[in-house]
Amino acid sequence: MAVKKKSFEESMKRLEEIVSQLERGESSLDQSLKLFEEGTGLAAHCTQMLDQAEQKVRLLLGGEAQEEVPFQEGEQNDGL
Helix, strand or coil: CCCCCCCHHHHHHHHHHHHHHHHHCCCCHHHHHHHHHHHHHHHHHHHHHHHHHHHHHHHHCCCCCCCCCCCCCCCCCCCC
């Protein structure tokens, strides 16, 4: 299923809805597969948007070598 041009926030909201629906386990196999297909497309779309945003930030910073800090599972989101 093709992902229409949606904002990152719209895509994430829909992806969360899909995950919730699949976790409930109330969908038929066919419907679950359609939701899974849509979800994987949305996840790829969101990843692409994040990659583009990261590239833009690097460009705006003038290509300065920035030390990457690895994500630590369980860290609190500080609103960024």
